[in-house]
Amino acid sequence: MAENDTTVYYDDDGTLSDLEDRTIAIIGYGNQGRAQALNLRDSGVESIIVGNREDASWSRAQEDGFPVYRIPKASSKADIVFMLIPDEVAPDVYENAVEPDLDEGNVVIFASGYNITYGFIDPDDGLDVVLVAPRMIGTMVRELYIEDRGAPALLGVHQNPSGDAKEVGLAIAKGIGATRSGVVESSFEVETKTDLMTEQALFPIFVSAMMSKYEIELEAGVPPEVIMLEQSLSREMAYIFQKAATQGIIEQLSLHSQTSQYGQLRGIDAFDRQPIQEYMRECMHRIEKGTFATEWTREQQAGYPTLDHLRKKYEKTEMVEAEQQTLDAFGLREEGTKDED
DSSP states (O other), X not given: OEETTEEEEOGGGOOGGGGTXXXXXXXXXXXXXXXXXXXXXXXXXXXXXXXXXXXXXXXXXXXXXOOEEOHHHHHHHOSEEEEOSOTXXXXXXXXXXXXXXXXXXXXXXXXXXXXXXXXXXXXXXXXXXXXEEESSOHHHHHHHHXXXXXXXXXXXXXXXXXXXXXXXXXXXXXXXXXXXXXXXEOOHHHHHHHHHHIIIIIHHHHHHHHHHHHHHHHHTTOOHHHHHIIIIITSHHHHHHHHHHHHOTTGGGGGSOHHHHHHHHHHHHHOOOHHHHHHHHHHHHHHHHTHHHHHHHHHHHTTSHHHHHHHHHHHTSHHHHHHHHHHHHTTOOOTTOSOOO
């Protein structure tokens, strides 16, 4: 279906018959890998294997009833290879453990556009290369499937020598339950832009706003525990975003008092978004030009010194220390979530 030049595919647009007589290798049995493998099997896809290193995920895949192999062996057995491993390790794994065992006509599917967009992975011309990218974490991909719903996804075709790449991508999307909700025809580049913008533009602004609110309320004499409980630890903000995900950001306001509704809408209307837009344009420029990708590659090669420094820096900020103390003081911490020294 096309709306505003955007094509969205649903269940009737894909058929699992496009996966018949093909073996699918799920490379990486983590959060997304497990969810998508289970969904595909529950949809009736018969030939699914897992390629993984020998760790806890290997054992879990065996417990779930999948044949598990080292990644090169799984790749050699597969007609469709589904790359579901972290972006930073994917190029090395692809080059050394996947690519040598692929044959012309095989299909390589990614759930992230990052490595194709920036050329860190450059598949052979004889391979179909497809993006099937759910817009939710793996646990939600699985939970929604079990509820007879689905996680929306993006679909993109990077290479199509067979002429059937989109059909295979739609079949995979149908198998994981995405077409129940809707699959947007897109591209590797668009997926990369929107994903990185959320991480590099939206989240930093959100956290910076929380820090600023904390500082101003401290100046006004509000105790730190009260600030932290109000702005995040009460889970009110989490609830608001949860409802926004099912009702919409403005429609969920009906769940608030009229005092709250007026204050929120009045604030939105008065807020000057221009500085934020300028910051976001700068972020988009870094993403589109590959500046961030180059910087991140150098950071990995150096052993993550800047990442480690920044994490330690912000763990020691006054707001974060107050947050951690409040979590403990009010028994709000989930078991096993506190970082070990």
